[in-house]
Amino acid sequence: MKGVKRLMTFALFSVLVLICAIELWIRNTRSSSADIVVQVFSDTGTVPFKTQPETLMIKHLSYQNVPGRENACIIMLARNSDKKNVVKTLATFESTFNARYMYPYVFFNQEPFDDDFKDAVSSATEAKVRFELIPQDQWSIPPNFNRSAVLESFRKQGERPGLKAELENYHHMCRYFSGFFATHPALRDFKYYWRLEPSVSYYCTLNYDPFELMRKQNKIYGFNIVGVEILWTVPTLWSSTLEYLHSRNRSFPLHLRAFDQRTGDEPESESRYNYKYFFNNFEIADLDFFRSDEYLDYFKFLDDKGGFFFERWGDAPVHTLGIALFLDPSQVHYFHDIGYRHEGYIHCPVDIPEDGVAYETCHCRDQMPKSDSIMRVSDSTWEDALKYYLRIVPELNLESYIG
Template sequence: MSPTRNFIVRLAALAAVLFLGFRYFVPPSSTYRCPGSASPLQAPVHNPPSPHGSFVTPPRSTPKANATFLIFAYNADLERTIRAVRSLEDRFNMHHRYPYVLLSPEPFTPEFKRRLRVLTPSPIEFGLIPQDEWIQPEGIDEARAQAVRERMVKEKIMYGGSVEWRNKARYMSGKVWAHEMLTKYKWAWRVEPGVGLTCDVLVDPLLWLEKSGKVVGFTLAMKEDEKTADSLWDYTKDFMTRYPQHLATDNSLAFISDRRGQEYNLCSYLSGILVTDMDFFRSPAYSAFYNYLNTKGGFYYERWSDASVLTLAASVLLKRKQVHLLEDIGFQYGAYSRCPKSADVWENGRCACGQSTRFNDGSESCEKIWKDFMSLADRFGPPPAPPARAEGQGILKGF
């Protein structure tokens, strides 16, 4: 064999070895873009097939809070619940695998459970609300309650004629936190059927709130209908007079009231998408507040909402910096929505909402009130406490 031919053979053999070694040690690559990122990254490891034969996204190897999604739904809410869970999975939970707890006063049908379970590889539980904790209490004067409902129907007040809506508001204000399916969790991300996230949630709000020492994270604050809570603020003021030991210093009283606590501005957090530390709602302070209001019958003699009750409690029982506005979460819930104002958050979150149309800037929104209150409190300290008042003074009798 000539020297030239020998060299060519050796070179070909070396090239074959290098080629095989490259194929063996280096996996094939493809371009993969993280949500909200313009930079191509190395392709992820192929996902193992799910029990359903499809591919699922593995959770990120990051810490998680002891938390669950909490959804209240009826069987009739199936399609809207599917929309909410599918949105949570696509925009956030596919990377975190937080479990779900769904509660209802009626047993969920096999079809409801089957269609929800196929949406997520995360654990999902379906719980029944005990009837003795759900139905209208025996001590309620039904004739008076019915007169209120009829009046609200005539005045076209939303859910004004519904006993079921009132049962839900009462239950979700207090008794829900003790449900056996929730006791193992500390945090709840409450989501109503029909909610749709419009942006990727790039920071875990559950973990961030916990690490930041927060207790409540709200996404929107709006004004309640004044005809539905005629005496709620007066009873809240009576509670503050009766149980001053439960009130927090440097609280958010000035956010929900004017004239040093004498008037209620009707601002309340939207409960359709709300993140809460359930230990607060299980605390002696909140239990005392809820039990006090529950004895007054306003859930049935008026139309107190769980959103208003939770907002009032957080405003007087928590320090203001324990409550946080989650303004980077974009969502749509019926007529209510928010879209991140930050151009970076909007772009990196692949937001489908238009920044020019935001409910949080509208006249019904209380967001400006919240931000002005927090800014002034940061600059000048908390406002002075309201003047002392006698117990029972100024109570309105409702309808």
């Protein structure tokens, strides 16, 4: 009798376990992916990731191998006083992209972030947020330069108003983003980054992951606006780049021709910079490139020249020329479908035929300011620069993007 009772008890227990398992399975299958959050494990810790119910059977999800989830982060350089503008940026960026993908944010500052900034930013997103300090030696005038001479140079540069050249911190920012940023320990374990700025707007809700595109198509750098630099800010940047090529016994790369004033009909004419560059307040790129030996060697060569202080070399033209030196055009991607605005510059994909455009909704045309000062890719200066560059990007059909 005792054996029969034990058998019946075990059978009843088994039935109850089976019923509970079935009920749990039914609940999971009815739940939406937005309701399920698991922890994704990586070398840098854990981050919440919304996933499909069937993947819950996997207890340890690889950071790199989750579908639609790349080894990437969102970066921004900001000050405590930028709090309101940072929150404005996150409001548009979250609603058009990151609220669904939950990529972590990494904020950088030359001084510690205060609690008000941290609380405001952390409340603006459900993604993981890190607040990092820039090393002092990367945000100061190098000891091999005379500080008094550098400050006097800032004063003289400031006689041309509106370009922030009189501000010491602005020079430090350009220098930091030209080379140091990618080597920060907080970015060590990341592969890709998307750069944000305070007070920018994103208009188009994407239905794809740009980081996934970068990986699958073997892209290194992504842009969506070509700008024209102010001539007096970089008077010796081009000659310094040519000097770098000569000092390293490197030939003149084909890609660099996109930024040379010479044409194919004038091969013997003097090589001069055409002052065009990738507007890198928006950029999506591979960190491995900017921390590679060859790129950092180029940055170190430029840094020793002093142009970040005695001139106003911007990080955008430095990035651009570094890309032209070391990358093949096929490794560069034109993100024509990301609607973006920074101050007076705007890229609106509504201007581009919609065949193949990968966004769900886009409101940049509706929200575009009417001011005549707003420059778009369809304006003549930008259009000429973009056309000239696209001619040497083999994957792109020029007529598909610019009429």
